[in-house]
Amino acid sequence: MEQLSxxxxxxxxxGVCQTDARGYCVGCLRNRDExxxxxxxxxxxxxxxxxxxxxxxxxxxxxxxxxxxxxVKQQQAEVNPQFDFDEKxxxxxxxxxxxxx
Numbered sequence: 342m343e344q345l346s347x348x349x350x351x352x353x354x355x356g357v358c359q360t361d362a363r364g365y366c367v368g369c370l371r372n373r374d375e376x377x378x379x380x381x382x383x384x385x386x387x388x389x390x391x392x393x394x395x396x397x398x399x400x401x402x403x404x405x406x407x408x409x410x411x412x413v414k415q416q417q418a419e420v421n422p423q424f425d426f427d428e429k430x431x432x433x434x435x436x437x438x439x440x441x442x
Contacts, residue, residue: 350387352379353394370397 357368364372371379375390382390417424
């Protein structure tokens, strides 16, 4: 059951109306159908679209973060080729008989 609302759900548009390679708006991250039919959607559908836009934004931010981390590691490897900056776990270490005495 849909809850009554006295205020309509505002459009997430921020005025940057360009599409990326995947067809999402660069500004609000809505797809074409979500942008063109915004006025015809119910409030519940609009809230769902906003939720999807937030998820898309988080995924995009995470992808940028990971790309930045890779770029930093590449720069470190170029500057200091003698060091290994790959994060590899040391599974071959055995601390079974280790003590601090």
